[in-house]
Amino acid sequence: MNIFLATFLFLIPIFLLLTRGKRSSKRVPPGSLGIPFVGQSLAFLQAMRANTAEKWLEERIRKYGPISKLSLFGKPTVFIYGQAANKFVFTSDSSTIGYQQNHSFRMILGDRNLFDLSGEDHKRVRGVLVSFLKPESLKQYVGKMDGEVKQHLEMHWQGKQQVQVLPLMKTLTFNIICSLLFGVERGARRDKFVACFQEMIEGMWSVPINLPFTRYRRGLRASATVQNMVKDLICEKRVEVEQKGASPHQDLITCLLGMCKEDNEEAVTENEIVHNVMLVMVAGHDTSSVLMTFMIRFLANEPTVYAAVLQEQEEIAKTKPSGEFLTWEDIAKMKYTWRVAMETLRMVPPAFGNFRKALKDIEYGGYLIPKGWQILWTSPMTHMDNSIFPEPSKFDPSRFENQSSVPPYSFIAFGGGPRICPGYEFARLETLVTIHYLVTQFTWKLCADNSFSRDPTPIPTQGLPIKLVPRKLC
Structure with missing residues (x-):
């Protein structure tokens, strides 16, 4: 019996080594996870x-x-880069790689937002959002x-x-979001949204330390306030649609409320509406405001590009009676102006990068990415x-004159593959309308580096302070 027990105990570690070897013959990428919890954050x-x-x-x-491990925002992370890495991230099956926002982002925006859903849940909620944000729907706005x-x-x-x-572009984009997406007109409610909104955003990319006076704590408080306000909006919109006969397509919230499955189950839950309304607020606010701000900067520095944009927009303005x-x-005619926007996004992408999550052990680049680890991808590493x-440091909108000449998965300002940003057309519409009126009404010079x-x-x-001159005075 003693010999049998000794033999059994001797074989246990050998068995564990063999079964571990079957899991993967690869090792995790080189690098360090740093100090526990904080890591390299x-x-x-x-x-x-x-x-x-x-x-x-x-x-x-x-x-x-080209592949290394680190720890960001409390999670072990693998950093990968390059065109092949972008393709791997954006085209992998949803059972292999899912969205994985940092802990602060998920806790502040909620875990039912589109960026944290995978599989059928992602497909379902994305489909509802796309139904509102597709060109056919946006035409009426x-x-x-x-x-x-x-x-x-x-x-x-x-x-x-x-x-x-x-600051002015942030004000504009927030007002557009409140008006077009949520039906909240100017007034006390919109002002309260603004007051909480900035604190919420500041907390999203912070180390998730829930102590008084930290960005994260302030972000959580602001998030709770905004979520309650959105829930109040949902109740009001539901009454407007069900009892007052309001159009189910008057704004994003009514559109989400109106989407039901054939079996009368809700296509989206109330939590999903709240969390995705907040996601759209954040995504639509920061990305478009940054894009338009840096377009103004590049147009001030690139007189030839500015002249071409002005010519295109003036030709359109001449066809519009006053006030129309x-x-x-x-x-659709603003093709060159949108190429300028694309080149701006290439050089100064609003999102430096983002995270995905390994839903199972993945072998990539000769290494193992363990299940549950974050995957960090970044835009500038291919853009530049x-x-x-x-x-790459030269501002040249002609790069996007022929979209097929841009290598796949190298320009990723809006992501790529099946999960490309559903708000792409909304951002395009918002940017082109704004730039049209800016260049036809004003000229400007930079007042800072x-x-x-x-x-x-x-x-x-x-x-970005600028000296502003009405064009009629030029």
Whole structure:
């Protein structure tokens, strides 16, 4: 019996080694997970704010190679980069890789937002959002967006000798979101949304330490307030649709409420509506405001590009009687202006990168990415690769004249593959309407240098102050 027991105990570690070997013959990528829980989060955030995150990652690549491990926002993470890495991330089966936002993002926006869903849940909720954000639906909102832009310029730009562009663009995009997507008009409710919104965003990319006076704690408090406000909106919209006969397509919330399955079950739950409304608020606010801000900066620095944009927009303006809104057909004519926007997104992507989650053990690049680990992808590592975009530091909208000439999965400002950003057309519409009125009504000069930081989106020096001159006075 003793011999049998001894033999059994001797075989246990051998059995464990053999079964572990069957799991994968690969090892995890090189690198260090750093200090428990904090890892490299503080160093990464510091590099983002100093606009040196690309160099920070390049140092990792020189030290560890094209794939390495680290710890960000409390999670073990694998950093991968390059065109092949982008394709791997954006085309992998939903049973292999899922969305994985950092803990702060998920806790503040809610775990039923589109970025944290996978499989059938992702497909279901994405389908509902796309039904509202697709071009066929957006056509009816061009006039309303046109009115919001005109009103914004009258209130904040006209009669001013100098303005700060980024804060004004954030005001504009937030007003457009409130009006077109949620049906919240100007007033006390919209002002309260604004007050909580910024604190919520600041907490999303913070180390998730829930202590008084931390960004994360303030973000959680602001999130709770915003969620309650959105729930109140949902109740009001439900009454408007069910009892007052309001159109189920008057805004995003009514559209979400109106989507039901044939078996009368809700296509989206109330929590999913709340969390995805908040996601759209964040995504639509920051990305478009950053894009338009940096377009204004590049147009000030690139007179030839500015002249071409102005010519295109003036030709459209000449066809519009005074006071008439732009139409979807007008937007379709703004081809060069959108190429300028694409080149702006290439050089200054609003989202530096994002996370995915390994839903099972994955072998990639000769290494094992363990189940549950985060996968970090980044935009600038291909956007500024001179083997993909020659002279990457040169602003050249002609790169996008022929979309087929841009290598697949190299330009990823809107993601790629089946999970490309559903708000792409909304951002395009918002940007082109705004730039149309800016270039036809004003000319401007920069009042600060071209530097910017990331927190986490790009923030130009002093919010990009410009000297403003009405074109009729030029």
